[in-house]
Amino acid sequence: MSLALVGGTHRTVPISLREKLAFSADQAAHALARFRERFPGREGVLLSTCNRVEFYAAGSTDAAAPAHEQLVSFLADCRGIDAATLEPVLSRERDENVVRHLFNVASGLDSMVLGEPQIVSQVKQAWAIAEDSRTAGPLTTGMFQAALRTAKRVATETGLGRERVSIPSVAVADFASGVFERFDDKRVLLVGAGKMAAETLRYLRAAGARDVVIVNRTAARADDLAARLEARPASFSELERELAAADLVVSTTGASEQVVPLEVFMRAEAARQGRPLVVLDLAVPRDFDPRIGDRPGVWLYSVDDLAAACEANRRRRLGEMPLATAIVEEETSRFMGDMHHRSTAPVIERLRAGWSETGEAELERLFRRLPTLDAAARAEIRQAFERYAAKLLHPPLVSLRSASRTGPPHGLLDALRRLFDLKD
Amino acid sequence: MAAFLSGISIVCFAASYGVALACEASRLVIRSGVRGAVMVGFATAGLMAHALFLGWRAANEAALPLSSPFDWYLLAAWLLAAFYLYLTITNPRTPVGLFTLPVVLLLVAAAQFSSREPFPRSPATQVWGAIHGVFNLAASVSVAIGAIAGLMWLIQAGRLARKQAPLQGFRMPSLERLAHVTGRTLAISAWMAAAGFASGIVLNAVNLRCGLLETVPWTDPVVLRMGALVVWLIAADALAAAARRRPDGARTGARLSLVSLAVLATSIAWGVLGPTRHGGGPLQPTAGTEAAP
Numbered sequence: 033m034s035l036a037l038v039g040g041t042h043r044t045v046p047i048s049l050r051e052k053l054a055f056s057a058d059q060a061a062h063a064l065a066r067f068r069e070r071f072p073g074r075e076g077v078l079l080s081t082c083n084r085v086e087f088y089a090a091g092s093t094d095a096a097a098p099a100h101e102q103l104v105s106f107l108a109d110c111r112g113i114d115a116a117t118l119e120p121v122l123s124r125e126r127d128e129n130v131v132r133h134l135f136n137v138a139s140g141l142d143s144m145v146l147g148e149p150q151i152v153s154q155v156k157q158a159w160a161i162a163e164d165s166r167t168a169g170p171l172t173t174g175m176f177q178a179a180l181r182t183a184k185r186v187a188t189e190t191g192l193g194r195e196r197v198s199i200p201s202v203a204v205a206d207f208a209s210g211v212f213e214r215f216d217d218k219r220v221l222l223v224g225a226g227k228m229a230a231e232t233l234r235y236l237r238a239a240g241a242r243d244v245v246i247v248n249r250t251a252a253r254a255d256d257l258a259a260r261l262e263a264r265p266a267s268f269s270e271l272e273r274e275l276a277a278a279d280l281v282v283s284t285t286g287a288s289e290q291v292v293p294l295e296v297f298m299r300a301e302a303a304r305q306g307r308p309l310v311v312l313d314l315a316v317p318r319d320f321d322p323r324i325g326d327r328p329g330v331w332l333y334s335v336d337d338l339a340a341a342c343e344a345n346r347r348r349r350l351g352e353m354p355l356a357t358a359i360v361e362e363e364t365s366r367f368m369g370d371m372h373h374r375s376t377a378p379v380i381e382r383l384r385a386g387w388s389e390t391g392e393a394e395l396e397r398l399f400r401r402l403p404t405l406d407a408a409a410r411a412e413i414r415q416a417f418e419r420y421a422a423k424l425l426h427p428p429l430v431s432l433r434s435a436s437r438t439g440p441p442h443g444l445l446d447a448l449r450r451l452f453d454l455k456d
Numbered sequence: 457m458a459a460f461l462s463g464i465s466i467v468c469f470a471a472s473y474g475v476a477l478a479c480e481a482s483r484l485v486i487r488s489g490v491r492g493a494v495m496v497g498f499a500t501a502g503l504m505a506h507a508l509f510l511g512w513r514a515a516n517e518a519a520l521p522l523s524s525p526f527d528w529y530l531l532a533a534w535l536l537a538a539f540y541l542y543l544t545i546t547n548p549r550t551p552v553g554l555f556t557l558p559v560v561l562l563l564v565a566a567a568q569f570s571s572r573e574p575f576p577r578s579p580a581t582q583v584w585g586a587i588h589g590v591f592n593l594a595a596s597v598s599v600a601i602g603a604i605a606g607l608m609w610l611i612q613a614g615r616l617a618r619k620q621a622p623l624q625g626f627r628m629p630s631l632e633r634l635a636h637v638t639g640r641t642l643a644i645s646a647w648m649a650a651a652g653f654a655s656g657i658v659l660n661a662v663n664l665r666c667g668l669l670e671t672v673p674w675t676d677p678v679v680l681r682m683g684a685l686v687v688w689l690i691a692a693d694a695l696a697a698a699a700r701r702r703p704d705g706a707r708t709g710a711r712l713s714l715v716s717l718a719v720l721a722t723s724i725a726w727g728v729l730g731p732t733r734h735g736g737g738p739l740q741p742t743a744g745t746e747a748a749p
Contacts, residue, residue, distance in 0.1 A: 209630060210628070211616060308703070337619040
């Protein structure tokens with residue numbers, strides 16, 4: 033049994049080449065169909081995300097996994113790229129390192145954003161496409177199942193995925209949720225129509241926000257965004273009134289001057305009746321006068337404040353790496369042990385079959401000599417023979433399993449073949 | 457069984473709460489998958505031992521809950537411990553024990569230093585005595601819960617003002633929820649304390665009529681401090697309600713709830729250490745003779 037991996041990530045492949053190398057779901061299915069034709073009897077899974085393209089191949093003793101050069105050439109053919117261009121940028125792994133790499137990938141330890149959870153669903157999707165394309169087999173299925181189990185362990189037993197590291201997620205989960213218990217009864221005001229506003233709103237929607245108002249200098253842009261985000265557009269001239277009604281403000285204008293100076297806010301504050309206000313000022317330069325953050329009941333966060341919290345969370349994630357790596361190592365050893373043990377199956381099967389054949393012959397001879405035995409007595413004797421054979425087989429099976437933990441037990445398998453005259 | 461029950465002492469459940477508190481404190485330095493189970497296990501064991509201790513006293517020493525200062529403090533501690541256990545199970549990521557368990561242990565310590573002598577009882581005073589004790593108990597527990605929520609509000613607000621992400625394993629409830637709890641508990645404690653004081657007046661009137669008292673001890677230190685506590689709690693509730701529509705209203709409410717706990721603690725300390733004739737009998741000049749706070 034052998035495993036091979038060829039692939040490139042954001043670290044090794046420049047984005048211009050990554051764009052060409054990337055596979056959509058349909059393209060991946062098509063590529064796997066070609067793989068099946070080109071490498072019959074082999075297993076293959078293609079993982080393609082924004083930041084990585086990796087091909088995992090597996091083969092049995094009869095049909096080993098394709099060589100790295102063959103896989104590089106196959107990927108190049110699929111995407112119409114010159115193989116010579118890919119050769120220097122794609123990394124290669126074999127056997128145990130393939131397993132370790134996949135477990136690291138599935139756990140988010142190899143991601144651009146350490147510990148990001150989306151990779152788990154991408155790994156699941158890659159495996160599902162391979163199953164549909166009939167290129168997933170017992171080896172890759174076992175390996176991907178173990179990878180998902182490892183990812184789950186890393187997520188639950190370490191704090192790697194707990195700390196948020198994107199500005200919108202930190203803004204909502206660590207700060208806005210620290211002020212408000214719920215968002216379904218809060219008014220959210222988006223000032224400006226920046227990309228970050230839409231992303232922050234996605235988190236707010238997930239937290240329950242329903243009532244959203246968008247204010248933008250260009251009314252048409254506000255209308256367009258409001259239609260897309262299921263929000264209510266409002267005229268920029270109504271900003272002061274909307275500020276008075278809002279509980280949470282996300283501001284992302286591209287204005288070069290302050291959109292909400294202190295004086296404007298003070299006028300709106302008078303109508304707020306003491307309700308707390310969270311302001312996520314994600315614009316650069318800032319839209320809100322920083323002195324507004326000193327007003328009682330106002331929680332003002334600039335993009336720098338949130339970036340600092342993200343960085344602190346990132347450092348905490350890094351602190352979890354040793355624990356996560358230990359889990360990956362443990363699961364890799366377990367999987368490799370199981371894989372090596374699985375390679376002993378044909379020898380064990382032949383050994384069992386040989387003993388069973390001999391036992392049956394002896395039983396037949398015995399039953400012929402004792403024709404008066406009834407069916408119950410025969411069944412008892414047959415069971416005793418089977419138990420005896422199973423007990424004799426137990427010690428060598430235990431030795432094989434134990435030896436499999438450290439590598440393929442070639443020596444023991446050879447010894448069994450020679451001692452019991454097992455023919456392939 | 458009887459030998460087992462009679463062997464349960466204050467140390468048993470105080471130690472269990474202490475271990476649960478140590479587990480809570482360890483959140484700040486160590487992350488562990490089993491800490492939650494250990495914490496809940498010790499808190500549950502402590503709560504059960506605590507309940508069995510009170511039950512054993514009620515069954516064998518005729519010391520019903522609230523029948524002496526000792527039992528009163530222990531019942532208040534039990535209620536707070538139960539409140540802690542409920543919150544820990546429903547909000548496992550919130551370190552509520554760091555704030556609740558010290559108050560529980562202080563109440564247990566107060567019980568240890570207070571009198572175990574039961575308040576004088578007669579059929580005529582028993583009902584009003586129980587009502588008086590229950591209202592005072594509810595007021596005190598409410599003040600303690602409000603102060604815990606108030607302290608958590610100030611810590612959470614400090615973290616948000618410093619723009620820091622929450623610490624690992626130290627996720628506080630939102631300011632909105634904490635402000636809601638402080639507001640509610642301030643109101644409840646004011647009403648309960650007022651009802652406790654009023655029922656105390658009725659109790660004294662009944663005692664006077666039954667000949668258990670020669671005069672109503674209006675100037676008794678315990679009566680005076682209870683009166684002061686009631687006045688403070690009503691004033692605090694009114695101040696908090698007035699501040700609610702101001703931007704810093706929640707902060708004012710949090711501070712008032714903390715001051716209320718300080719007033720209650722002073723009142724209890726005064727009661728434990730000072731002379732009193734509250735609860736019946738002649739003026740008692742030394743510690744360990746206090747009645748229901």
